[in-house]
Amino acid sequence: MFESLQERLGEIFRKLRGRGKLTEDDVNAVLREVRMALLEADVNLNVVREFTKKVKEKAVGEAVWKSLTPGQLVIKYVRDELVNLMGGDEPRLEMSQDPPTVIMMVGLHGSGKTTSSAKLARYLKSKGRHPMLVAADLHRPAAITQLQVLGKQIDVPVFAMGAQEKPLSVARAGLKAAISQGNDVVIMDTAGRLHIDQELMDELKEVRDYVKPHEVLLVVDAMTGQDAVNIAEQFNTQIGVDGIVLSKLDGDARGGAALSVRFVTGKPIKFIGVGEKTDALEIFHPDRLVSRILGMGDVLGLIEKAEVELDKEKMEEMQKKLLTQTFTLEDFLDQLQQIKKMGPIENLLGMIPGFSGMPKQAKEFVADERELTKIEAIIQSMTPSERRNPAIINAGRKRRIARGSGTVPADVNRLLKQYDASKKMMKQLTGGKGKKRMPFNLPFPL
Amino acid sequence: MWLFKKEEHKEEKPAAEEKKKSPSWQFWKKDEPEKRPEPKPESAPSVPEDIVVAEIPEAETETAANETAIEETPAVVEEEPKLSFFEKLKKGLGKTRDKFIGNITDLLPGRTKLDEDFWDELEETLILSDVGGMTSAKIVDDMRDKSKRGRIKEPSEVLKVLRDNLAEIMDKGDTSLKIPEGELVIILVVGVNGTGKTTSIGKLAYRLKKEGRKVILAAGDTFRAAASEQLQIWGQRVGAEVIRHNEGADPAAVIFDAIKAARSRGADIVIADTAGRLHSKVNLMEELKKIRRIIGREVEGAPQEVLLVLDATTGQNALQQARVFKEAVDLTGIVITKMDGSAKGGILFAISDELKIPVKFVGLGEGIEDLETFDPKLFMDALIQVEEG
Numbered sequence: 001m002f003e004s005l006q007e008r009l010g011e012i013f014r015k016l017r018g019r020g021k022l023t024e025d026d027v028n029a030v031l032r033e034v035r036m037a038l039l040e041a042d043v044n045l046n047v048v049r050e051f052t053k054k055v056k057e058k059a060v061g062e063a064v065w066k067s068l069t070p071g072q073l074v075i076k077y078v079r080d081e082l083v084n085l086m087g088g089d090e091p092r093l094e095m096s097q098d099p100p101t102v103i104m105m106v107g108l109h110g111s112g113k114t115t116s117s118a119k120l121a122r123y124l125k126s127k128g129r130h131p132m133l134v135a136a137d138l139h140r141p142a143a144i145t146q147l148q149v150l151g152k153q154i155d156v157p158v159f160a161m162g163a164q165e166k167p168l169s170v171a172r173a174g175l176k177a178a179i180s181q182g183n184d185v186v187i188m189d190t191a192g193r194l195h196i197d198q199e200l201m202d203e204l205k206e207v208r209d210y211v212k213p214h215e216v217l218l219v220v221d222a223m224t225g226q227d228a229v230n231i232a233e234q235f236n237t238q239i240g241v242d243g244i245v246l247s248k249l250d251g252d253a254r255g256g257a258a259l260s261v262r263f264v265t266g267k268p269i270k271f272i273g274v275g276e277k278t279d280a281l282e283i284f285h286p287d288r289l290v291s292r293i294l295g296m297g298d299v300l301g302l303i304e305k306a307e308v309e310l311d312k313e314k315m316e317e318m319q320k321k322l323l324t325q326t327f328t329l330e331d332f333l334d335q336l337q338q339i340k341k342m343g344p345i346e347n348l349l350g351m352i353p354g355f356s357g358m359p360k361q362a363k364e365f366v367a368d369e370r371e372l373t374k375i376e377a378i379i380q381s382m383t384p385s386e387r388r389n390p391a392i393i394n395a396g397r398k399r400r401i402a403r404g405s406g407t408v409p410a411d412v413n414r415l416l417k418q419y420d421a422s423k424k425m426m427k428q429l430t431g432g433k434g435k436k437r438m439p440f441n442l443p444f445p446l
Numbered sequence: 447m448w449l450f451k452k453e454e455h456k457e458e459k460p461a462a463e464e465k466k467k468s469p470s471w472q473f474w475k476k477d478e479p480e481k482r483p484e485p486k487p488e489s490a491p492s493v494p495e496d497i498v499v500a501e502i503p504e505a506e507t508e509t510a511a512n513e514t515a516i517e518e519t520p521a522v523v524e525e526e527p528k529l530s531f532f533e534k535l536k537k538g539l540g541k542t543r544d545k546f547i548g549n550i551t552d553l554l555p556g557r558t559k560l561d562e563d564f565w566d567e568l569e570e571t572l573i574l575s576d577v578g579g580m581t582s583a584k585i586v587d588d589m590r591d592k593s594k595r596g597r598i599k600e601p602s603e604v605l606k607v608l609r610d611n612l613a614e615i616m617d618k619g620d621t622s623l624k625i626p627e628g629e630l631v632i633i634l635v636v637g638v639n640g641t642g643k644t645t646s647i648g649k650l651a652y653r654l655k656k657e658g659r660k661v662i663l664a665a666g667d668t669f670r671a672a673a674s675e676q677l678q679i680w681g682q683r684v685g686a687e688v689i690r691h692n693e694g695a696d697p698a699a700v701i702f703d704a705i706k707a708a709r710s711r712g713a714d715i716v717i718a719d720t721a722g723r724l725h726s727k728v729n730l731m732e733e734l735k736k737i738r739r740i741i742g743r744e745v746e747g748a749p750q751e752v753l754l755v756l757d758a759t760t761g762q763n764a765l766q767q768a769r770v771f772k773e774a775v776d777l778t779g780i781v782i783t784k785m786d787g788s789a790k791g792g793i794l795f796a797i798s799d800e801l802k803i804p805v806k807f808v809g810l811g812e813g814i815e816d817l818e819t820f821d822p823k824l825f826m827d828a829l830i831q832v833e834e835g
Contacts, residue, residue: 039579042761045570109784109812110640110757139812140645141679142672149671149693194787221640225576225761227789248639251724253763276639276669370729 027059034078041254044229047085047263055081085259086286091243091268093124096214099184100132102175104211106204106239107219108231109192112247114143116219116273117189118150119281120245123271124185125156132183134174135160136167136207139191147189154278157183167191171207188213195234204239217270219245220261228257229264236265246284247273329419330387333379336372377405378415390416560593560601568604575792578762581799585611609826615795616822618804624750624778625659630708631715632701632741632748635781636734636771637755639722642783644673646755646809647717648680649817650781655684660713664704665690666697666737669721677719683814687711697721697733698740705744718749725770738775753806755781758791768797777801783809786816 031052038048059077095101103120105113114137121131133151135158137143144160151158159174171188178186188211193200208216218241220228235241244265246258249272258269269284379387381404386393393401393416398409405411565586572582589607592598598607625631633650637643644667651661663681665688667673674690681688689704701718708716720737723730741749754777756764771777782791785808794805805820 036579039573040762042576042763045574108759108787110642112640140676142675145675146670146672153671194784196788221757221759223638223757223760223763225759225764225789225793226574227576227759227787228761230788231759248724250726251638251763252726252766253761257761 024060027056031056038256038259041256042223042225042228042260043256044226044260044263046229047260050263051081051085051259054084082259083286086262086269091270091284093270094214094242095185100175100178100186101184101215102186102188102211102213103215103217104188104190104208104213105217105219105245106190106235106241107192108194108221109140111192111219111221112245112273113137113192113219114146114150114189115276115278116217116245116247116271116281117147117187118154118156118278119273120217120271121151121156121185121187122154122278123281124187125154129185130183131156131185131187132174132178132181133158134171134178134186134188136170136174137189137191138163138165138167138170143189143191150278157181167203167207168210171211175211186211195231195238201234201238208239215242216240217243217245218261218265218267219247220257222246222249222255222257222272223251223253224257226260228260232261232265236267241265241267243268243270245269245271245273250274250280328388329379329382329390330384332419332422333376333387336376336379374405374407374411375415378402378407378412381405390419560590560598560604564601565590568608572792575790576761577792578765578796581796584799585615585795612795613823613826615799616805616825618798618802618822621779621804621806621820621822623806625715626747626750629747629750630705630713630745631750632705632745633715633717633751633753634720634738634741634749634775635718635753635755636720636775636777637722638724638757638767639670641722641755641757641760642781642809643667643722643755644676644680644719645812646753646781646783646807646817647677647719648684649809649814650807651680651686651717652684652814653817654715654717655686659715660711661686661715661717662704662708662711662713663688664701664716664718666700666719667721668693668695668697668700673719673721687713698737701737702740702744705741725767725774731770731774734771735774751778752776753779753781754803755783756793756797758782758784759787759789760793762793762796764793765796765800768801768803772801772803777803779804779806781805781807781809781817782820786810 034055035048035052038051039045043051055077058081093103105117105120107113117133121133124131133147133156135144135147137147144163148158148160159170159177161170161173167190174188175186188207190204190207191200193204195201216239218232218235220232224231232241232244244258244261244267246255246261246269249255261267262269269286272282272284274280274282378401381401382393386397386401393412395409398412401412402409568589569582569586572585573579577585585608588611589598589604592607598604623633635643635647635650647663651663654661661684663677663686665674665677667677668691671693674688674693678688678690680686687707689700689707691700691703697720701716704716704718707713718737718741720734721730723734725731738749738752752775754768754771756767760767768777768780780794780797780803782794782805785791797803798805805822808818808820810816810818
């Protein structure tokens with residue numbers, strides 16, 4: 001997620017590292033690269049202009065700092081400005097004092113409204129609400145069925161009428177049904193429409209005027225290009241948007257659309273979609289997104305996730321082991337199992353600082369969930385003493401382990417090599433060279 | 447000039463369609479000047495009532511469950527007014543064109559020489575159309591170079607040179623579908639989530655049916671809820687048999703069954719739908735490779751066409767999508783959808799430039815007829831109008 005942008009920016013900052021002073025030429029050189037990186041990330045050109053202008057004003061004005069390297073200084077300005085752009089604090093969903101709260105999902109075709117509606121319903125349900133989904137997309141064939149199937153999966157009632165109805169009558173009847181059935185949140189899925197299709201935009205206005213939604217959420221595909229600005233602007237001026245749901249963030253799109261949309265509407269991004277399943281919805285954290293874009297990794301996100309899923313004691317124990325370097329394959333296995341509990345591995349990896357800097361092959365290796373299963377099988381085929389002391393694994397043992405895990409000895413070799421490499425890396429990380437100490441400890445080796 | 451050529455078409459059209467004034471800048475091939483039939487679902491005589499293959503045990507219940515949805519479809523189709531089709535295009539593409547041209551011609555007034563500012567602005571205009579930083583730089587560098595060597599002297603010549611340059615990039619040869627006679631043709635349709643694969647398949651099936659082909663649709667998207675139903679409704683609309691399994695079934699098995707069904711029914715073409723998948727998901731791309739392998743194993747030389755459906759609103763990521771899908775399943779063409787919006791689809795230049803995959807179809811709306819063949823030359827002429835002479 002965002003790693004391409006991360007890589008780009010990371011490269012630029014690396015170039016600046018180690019120089020003594022930040023000159024105007026330096027700033028210009030960096031900003032040229034930043035500009036191109038942002039454009040390639042699909043941030044709208046006008047937004048990029050505004051952005052680089054502001055950074056330049058600030059950076060050149062205070063060019064020489066003694067406490068920071070030039071690279072760090074630029075990181076600081078770029079980051080500050082990005083944070084500024086993405087908006088300060090964490091966004092919330094507006095809940096009505098007088099239920100039901102009505103949430104209307106709008107957006108282009110294929111942006112992910114129906115899936116996001118179901119995800120949101122599931123999220124609200126987990127927060128103790130009683131949502132109802134209303135199938136007001138009467139345009140796309142089988143959109144109603146899709147919502148019904150999803151509703152069944154997450155056990156949330158779906159209000160639907162025939163596809164020949166008008167959206168307004170469905171909305172009206174849906175709202176009534178929610179009130180009579182005591183649902184405190186109504187999530188209305190609407191048909192995808194082009195922001196320049198006046199007829200359909202008017203239809204949406206009609207529905208909005210009747211149901212008076214507390215939240216109009218615009219669903220924007222994270223892969224959207226320069227046009228994101230026009231889309232957001234049109235929906236915002238015509239319908240009035242309260243927040244953004246950024247979908248398909250689990251892909252490798254650089255996600256510059258997030259910046260653009262935020263910039264033109266001034267409305268917060270409230271949720272991000274990070275997968276096809278109904279639980280793949282996360283609250284958006286602007287500060288984290290910015291850190292992620294900057295290649296600093298989402299340390300916060302990782303820690304938060306880790307806290308929820310990981311046993312605290314185990315983590316402390318692990319940390320001790322890391323520090324004393326008594327980390328065994330048994331611990332490795334333990335961690336693998338913990339990681340698996342935390343969700344799709346690729347989602348997690350994006351949060352790790354420096355991951356975007358890893359060679360492609362290594363990334364592919366780690367990101368492949370099946371590869372992890374293989375590793376698990378190999379370790380499980382070892383005896384406890386082999387796990388504690390891998391040095392004793394000779395050719396014969398390797399053959400046995402491979403047979404037991406359905407792999408070949410080469411796989412076992414590879415794992416052992418990786419284990420050695422991880423151990424070495426940990427030695428460096430925890431070796432305590434004083435100033436270069438990492439501010440955190442990874443709960444698993446890479 | 448192309449624009450006038452288009453005007454001629456108008457006269458061939460029946461008077462009844464007077465409002466369907468073909469916009470002079472349209473870039474898709476206008477291959478049917480005759481009156482289009484009402485897009486009511488035509489029932490193919492040879493297609494049996496039960497649209498699910500008999501071998502599938504759940505067939506009966508599945509079909510019954512879908513009956514309600516299917517019944518509603520004629521109404522939907524009829525509600526699409528024929529006139530709004532062209533109006534939509536005009537509005538949508540008009541916007542694209544106005545902005546593109548608008549931006550570029552805005553650069554021209556008051557300029558007497560081609561200085562660095564001019565080239566910078568031209569580059570930014572291209573970037574705003576999603577052409578991408580790298581490709582834009584390449585295009586502009588080339589033009590700047592031409593200008594230095596005296597090939598472009600006046601700012602007014604810029605548009606023409608730009609048009610020719612872009613048209614050259616876009617021209618990747620034959621844009622028609624490969625449909626060899628006498629063999630079973632499999633068209634595999636792939637893409638990320640939400641680009642419009644199923645809709646494009648419906649429209650494509652309609653086109654091919656109109657050409658007199660017998661088409662079978664394979665509901666290979668077994669992942670997304672109700673995706674098979676969606677395809678089935680399209681199948682009803684166009685009168686094409688749909689082979690489907692239950693949700694969660696192996697997509698390769700669905701397509702395998704569709705091929706079998708096509709053979710036994712003597713069909714010409716199988717269009718295989720697949721689940722939307724982000725190209726970055728390794729396991730899902732592996733699944734796609736497997737689907738392709740199985741098609742190749744079952745029918746020699748198949749799939750004859752592997753079409754990537756791209757959303758015109760997508761930015762630079764579309765290039766990566768095309769790259770990865772090409773590597774995985776060897777694309778033969780691109781369908782660019784949602785070109786009736788305000789997105790300009792400039793990423794097509796980058797894709798064409800780097801990957802040499804021809805764009806074959808353009809999606810221009812939700813209606814059954816809103817799919818046109820792509821003509822790169824007309825596309826460029828549509829985007830960049832040049833006053834010649």
